[in-house]
Amino acid sequence: MENKSHALAAGAFILAVTAMLISLAFWLTRDTSERRIYELSSAEGVTGLQPQAGVRYKGVVVGRVTYIGLDAAKPGNVLVRIAINDAAPITQSTFGSLGFQGVTGLAFVQLDDSGESQQKLVSADASAPRIPMRAGTLARLSEQGLGILTQVEEASRKANQLLALQNQKVLMDAIANLGQAAASIEQLSKRANQVLGPPGSGVSLPQLATEADNTLRGMQATSERLGQSADAVRKSSDAFKAMSTRMSEPGGTLDKIARGSEALVATSQALNAHVVPRLNRTADDAARTARQVGRAVDMVGDNPQSLILGRGVAPPGPGESGFAAPGAK
Numbered sequence: 001m002e003n004k005s006h007a008l009a010a011g012a013f014i015l016a017v018t019a020m021l022i023s024l025a026f027w028l029t030r031d032t033s034e035r036r037i038y039e040l041s042s043a044e045g046v047t048g049l050q051p052q053a054g055v056r057y058k059g060v061v062v063g064r065v066t067y068i069g070l071d072a073a074k075p076g077n078v079l080v081r082i083a084i085n086d087a088a089p090i091t092q093s094t095f096g097s098l099g100f101q102g103v104t105g106l107a108f109v110q111l112d113d114s115g116e117s118q119q120k121l122v123s124a125d126a127s128a129p130r131i132p133m134r135a136g137t138l139a140r141l142s143e144q145g146l147g148i149l150t151q152v153e154e155a156s157r158k159a160n161q162l163l164a165l166q167n168q169k170v171l172m173d174a175i176a177n178l179g180q181a182a183a184s185i186e187q188l189s190k191r192a193n194q195v196l197g198p199p200g201s202g203v204s205l206p207q208l209a210t211e212a213d214n215t216l217r218g219m220q221a222t223s224e225r226l227g228q229s230a231d232a233v234r235k236s237s238d239a240f241k242a243m244s245t246r247m248s249e250p251g252g253t254l255d256k257i258a259r260g261s262e263a264l265v266a267t268s269q270a271l272n273a274h275v276v277p278r279l280n281r282t283a284d285d286a287a288r289t290a291r292q293v294g295r296a297v298d299m300v301g302d303n304p305q306s307l308i309l310g311r312g313v314a315p316p317g318p319g320e321s322g323f324a325a326p327g328a329k
Contacts, residue, residue, distance in 0.1 A: 034086040035063060035083040035085060037066070037081060037083055038083075038084055038090065039080070039081050039127075039128045039129070040130065040131050041073070041074050041077045041133060042078045042080065042098070043076065043077050043133075044133075046080060046098060046107065048105050049107040050065070050068070050106075052064050054109070055082045055083075055108065055109045056108060056109070057084075057090075057111045058111070058112060058113075062084050063084035063088070064082065065080060065082050067079070068081075080109065080133075081128065082109055084111075089120075090111070090120065090121045090129075091120060091121055092119050092120075093115060094112070094121060095111070095113075095131060096109055096110065096131050096132070097109075097134050098110070
């Protein structure tokens with residue numbers, strides 16, 4: 001009996017732990033974020049896309065695929081319903097495409113935005129808003145591959161036409177005509193030599209070549225002389241530049257002239273500040289002395305005896321006792 005009771009207790013413990021693990025897994029994997037339902041209608045096939053496949057917005061997982069079926073509103077299209085987090089910025093310029101994960105071939109819905117609109121995508125009625133579906137990278141590669149194959153086929157067909165028996169004969173005839181033209185040019189060159197004459201008589205091609213060589217040598221000598229002249233001009237320019245540098249550098253001619261000008265200006269300022277005022281005061285003193293001498297001469301002229309007797313007593317003036325107005329009796 002004890003063995004059975006222990007077995008029952010162990011079984012109950014295992015069941016309880018299993019239930020706790022299942023509850024913990026559900027609790028960890030639960031999704032409490034709010035989701036919005038959107039629909040995509042694709043005219044291309046959605047091979048590899050399964051329900052619960054991921055939905056990515058510019059590479060970031062934002063939701064899951066909830067339904068894949070035929071679109072009743074657009075016969076021939078595939079309807080894909082997706083649930084996306086409410087925080088995803090789905091606007092009127094958002095579009096979807098089909099992407100694939102590495103080498104596994106598992107498909108997912110890739111959402112992207114061209115940035116043309118900032119208005120949030122909403123539906124005019126109670127139905128889910130529809131995001132436009134564009135061809136994915138694989139579909140575009142398939143279309144371009146078909147175009148490339150068509151061009152390769154066209155190029156192969158044209159190559160076959162070019163290498164046909166009739167065209168081969170025309171090509172061989174053209175090569176033969178080129179050989180005949182080369183022979184004709186050689187004969188024409190020989191006739192030109194005959195017309196121009198041998199090297200000793202008249203004008204000949206070797207003579208023309210010699211003259212051309214002499215002309216080229218003369219042109220070369222002229223260019224060398226021009227180069228020498230250019231070197232002389234460059235040397236003169238360098239000498240003038242060095243002279244101007246010496247004149248402009250500190251302690252040079254221009255610097256000395258500037259310093260002399262500054263000394264002359266300082267001397268003139270000192271003269272204006274000290275000598276000229278003194279000259280003005282000396283001139284004023286001389287003028288006062290001259291006026292005093294003039295008054296003394298006038299006084300001696302009016303009263304010469306003042307030189308011997310002195311100036312005497314000055315007559316009373318107006319308001320003083322003994323003053324008599326001139327002409328009064």
